[in-house]
Amino acid sequence: xxxxxxxxxxxxxxxRRILITGGAGFIGSNFVHHWxxxxxxxxxxxxxxxxxxxxxxxxxxxxxxPQFRFVQGNICDAVLVQNLLQExxxxxxxxxxxxxxxxxxxxxxxxxxQTNVVGTFTLLEAFRHHWQTDVAQVGxxxxxxxxxxxxxxxxxxxxxxxxxxxxxxxxxxxxxxxxKAGSDHLARAYFHTYGMPTLITNCSNNYGPYHxxxxxxxxxxINILLGKPLPVYGDxxxxxxxxxxxxxxSALDRVIHAxxxxxxxxIGGNNxxxxxxxxxxxxxxxxxxxxxxxxSPAENLITFVQDRPGHDRRYAINASKIQRELGWMxxxxxxxxxxxxxxxxxxxxxxxxxxxxxDYQRYYQxxxxxxxxxxxxxxxxx
Ligand code: NAD
Ligand code: TYD
Numbered sequence: 503x504x505x506x507x508x509x510x511x512x513x514x515x516x517x518r519r520i521l522i523t524g525g526a527g528f529i530g531s532n533f534v535h536h537w538x539x540x541x542x543x544x545x546x547x548x549x550x551x552x553x554x555x556x557x558x559x560x561x562x563x564x565x566x567x568p569q570f571r572f573v574q575g576n577i578c579d580a581v582l583v584q585n586l587l588q589e590x591x592x593x594x595x596x597x598x599x600x601x602x603x604x605x606x607x608x609x610x611x612x613x614x615x616q617t618n619v620v621g622t623f624t625l626l627e628a629f630r631h632h633w634q635t636d637v638a639q640v641g642x643x644x645x646x647x648x649x650x651x652x653x654x655x656x657x658x659x660x661x662x663x664x665x666x667x668x669x670x671x672x673x674x675x676x677x678x679x680x681x682k683a684g685s686d687h688l689a690r691a692y693f694h695t696y697g698m699p700t701l702i703t704n705c706s707n708n709y710g711p712y713h714x715x716x717x718x719x720x721x722x723x724i725n726i727l728l729g730k731p732l733p734v735y736g737d738x739x740x741x742x743x744x745x746x747x748x749x750x751x752s753a754l755d756r757v758i759h760a761x762x763x764x765x766x767x768x769i770g771g772n773n774x775x776x777x778x779x780x781x782x783x784x785x786x787x788x789x790x791x792x793x794x795x796x797x798s799p800a801e802n803l804i805t806f807v808q809d810r811p812g813h814d815r816r817y818a819i820n821a822s823k824i825q826r827e828l829g830w831m832x833x834x835x836x837x838x839x840x841x842x843x844x845x846x847x848x849x850x851x852x853x854x855x856x857x858x859x860x861d862y863q864r865y866y867q868x869x870x871x872x873x874x875x876x877x878x879x880x881x882x883x884x
Pocket of ligand 2: 604605707716717718719721733734735740741742777810
């Protein structure tokens with residue numbers, strides 16, 4: 503799918519020893535698969551706490567591969583992280599571990615501060631000690647610390663505003679985006695203060711296989727398969743810029759191999775779509791591809807619900823810097839990516855069915871029923 507210069511990338515690659523935090527989550531696990539396939543001689547160590555969003559089934563295919571190791575643990579555990587960096591002689595960190603869902607951050611912001619801010623700080627500190635100890639012996643060039651972040655740190659755009667670029671001022675609006683903004687500033691400060699080779703990426707909304715069914719696209723796919731309402735927040739006119747997860751992984755690969763330490767790169771899919779249009783497209787593809795849907799046409803399930811508090815109106819990424827400097831461009835249109843993703847959810851019921859646990863149901867009751875929740879009532883407007 504990717505048109506990036508594969509030959510030059512693999513020829514410039516030297517064997518790495520990479521620690522991937524959050525590698526059992528959605529993007530992290532896609533990235534682990536990408537990396538293991540592309541660089542089979544690398545040592546790949548995943549550190550993941552296996553919160554509700556972490557799933558070892560995402561990595562099942564790799565469990566017996568000798569170059570791969572999974573460690574269950576918390577990025578806030580400084581001793582564990584330090585020991586792991588040393589014991590595995592890690593030279594590259596790809597940091598994905600985070601609390602990642604805006605709605606959950608509205609209900610429970612504390613865990614976002616803990617993991618996203620304190621956890622990132624703990625990792626940066628451990629890596630600094632590890633890097634400073636080793637740097638005299640093996641040289642600076644060997645090390646990289648990639649901090650994976652979000653475009654949500656830039657706040658909300660009006661319809662006529664230009665897309666976010668790397669110099670757009672930070673203006674986070676949710677506890678989630680504020681916690682990611684804090685961690686971005688720390689990663690940046692470690693480069694400026696200590697010269698540590700950190701790289702930051704800010705990307706738009708991802709979608710694809712292994713996406714936990716609390717985010718818009720997998721939630722809609724699964725609710726259609728179960729014949730449940732499709733809750734669209736507010737008027738459905740909010741815009742997101744959709745990035746296929748495979749495109750995101752190839753961009754991160756480029757940044758690790760060719761990015762300048764201390765730099766930030768925005769990564770986007772060039773796919774701005776209004777939520778309601780996206781949901782209608784999912785319904786249309788599901789009607790075509792999903793035989794025996796409980797409700798057909800699936801659009802009959804669309805239900806407008808009370809808006810998310812502080813709901814950002816529009817995100818859009820200007821990805822010209824990574825295109826110009828690193829030769830990366832997204833390859834997948836939202837229509838192609840959605841078709842692929844929908845097929846995946848149709849054929850992987852065994853993956854998502856067990857995720858609809860009691861905890862999951864309890865979470866949804868909170869979102870839709872609690873007085874301080876996001877949506878107190880359904881307003882059906884078909
Ligand atoms: P996810 O919620 O699917 O996965 C997060 C993973 O981190 C899980 O496996 C979880 O178990 C693990 N984790 C959580 N807290 C941990 C802790 N304290 N210690 C160790 N592991 C912990 O998230 P995702 O969607 O894959 O996002 C990955 C990264 O990309 C995050 O940093 C997120 O902010 C960023 N991002 C995501 C999107 C998106 O659209 N999903 C967009 C932009 C940026
Ligand atoms: P989401 O997948 O939660 O990502 P983010 O909030 O990080 O952008 O939501 C994407 C968009 O879809 C966002 O505008 C909120 C909206 N949305 C709904 O309308 N209904 C839903 O059930 C969910 C989860 C999201």
